[in-house]
Amino acid sequence: MRIKETVNSLIEEAIAEHASDMFFLVHGEQMVVNLRTIVGISQKAAFTLNEGKEIINFLKYGAQMDIAEHRRPQVGALTYDYDQEKYYLRLSSIGDFTGCESLVLRIIYQVQSGQYFLPEQIEKLTQLAKRRGLIVTSGPTGSGKTTTMYKLAQAVGQGKMVMTIEDPVEIHQASFLQTQVNDEAEISYARLLEAALRHRPDILIIGEIRNAQTARLAVDAALSGHLVLATVHAKSTLQTISRLESLQINQNELSNCLTAVSYQRLLPTANGFSCLLDIVSGQDLQDSIGQTQRGNFVKWPENLAELKQRGEISAPIYEQFQEG
Template identity: 55%
Template sequence: MNEISKTILETAFESHASDIFIFPTVNGYEIKIRNALGLSKVEDLSYQAGRELLNFFKFQAQMDIAERRRPQVGAYQTEIAGNKVFLRFSSVGEFAGDESLVVRLIYGEKNNNYFLPEQLTLLKKLTRQRGLIITSGPTGSGKTSTMYELAQLAGEGKVVMTIEDPVEIWNPGFLQTQVNLIAGIAYPDLLKAALRHRPDILIIGEIRDQETAKISINAALSGHLVLATIHAKTAMQTISRLEGLGIKKDELDNCLTAVSYQRLLPLKDKNKIACLMDIEYGEELRQAVATNEKRHNLSSWRNNLEQLVKRGKISEETKQFFEEG
């Protein structure tokens, strides 16, 4: 079983997959991976082989093999093709009594490859204004890597503190904290403690509820540089998400420095990916905060995709796949 797990992990690593899905089917188990292009099937396993693979991963992650109904989480570090990779596991039972497992691959402190390096340079310049810089995008779009790289560029000689659930990238130069619900340590608890530590730069893994949003805004208003992620379909829709979490327009106007949306796209004719961002800041951002008129505008994102096609960086098929964000 170690050989099967090794093959699956190597396949996922080679395609820079963010997740491996081990799901029960009518005839056994199905293995799929998710990367920049979406889901793809790796192979089908018999029921017995699928159960053995699940138990192998659960054992390695110090999860309870005997428990197949209640949700469980686990993690461990391994080496794939000479690279250290952190694996995070989530298992849950389904109504018929079978069990599914999702494996998140965390590639460690590894900078994104950017189609337009000037976009990262722009974000670095915007960090000088401090305030709140938010990155949005789906799971596996490199948001955490961008935040860490930005903090690394802007944080020389400064105190950088992170609050995550869980820590996804290890950086010995940062003070890293992690949510632990079993111990009663939630995002708001760590945020309140973080502000007492007086960091120059605060990384928040995800703004996911009203209390976290409020504290993040207050931290930005008090002079910290706050880097955070949120789930939104475009850069400008980040504003609507924050308003939905109870943040007022005047608060956003006073602390929101920039919003960005990013995806990892496959390069043309190469087994590589790179990051494309859509960044909004300055007067355009202020107008979007004041009104709802420009929050659904994808012209900048689509124009960048078109330019990448003309430069031979991505295929027309990739452009069409990603043009809605």
């Protein structure tokens, strides 16, 4: 088996299906490769255990991971050029209780300006970003959150210091100061955030708010006059506010630091995929912060219905994404 050709074929098939993740998992005496697409997880290939180990080691080597370590968790990243496009791959490996190693490969797709269903939405976020403060984007894995943050930073960051804190860096941008979490070297999100503020960035991109400590530092940075762009895992636009509250940020702080909250998904179209946003800002945001019980969305249902009416998405896709 030619490992390089096999790996390239697997990655390119995943890209063709717009898979968000590839899973390399041991099932009995085989290493199976599953893809996660918008319709769910499906098996795409199977190899012997030895072949599977060679594939994983090839990928780990390319991502500058330790190929001699098969038990402890590791992360890595690499870029892949295909069909005149650049894709960023995030890798995560871990050993199971039997000592068998598994690998998950996440594919980061570039969302261009023409790939937003409603271009006025990204323009609205761009205008909001000029006010500084904290802009939080939520959405599931593979929904283009990082790309949106980078687009905003590029749009308002001309002549400004832009710094990113990621785990790992997903998109390489030469004009940004990009830093990466490294747990083995005890370089955590929190330590990088503390160091970032000493570097005096105008714009700070936080790959993900994962815990109360990271949330606190992000809020403090926004309150001190920085533009902070961050992602968080939440099921909908307004529930993103509740998620921040669960990370010990109180309503008064949210009221003073939050500039906007958005939720986004990539929806399949006849010509590929496009991004749909749901945004809350201004008085609507302030009213939502003050509520003890919140709904989910602002204009998601009506925007989805409009896309269906315009023929940009199919009826099954419309039904599938009713809940975000």
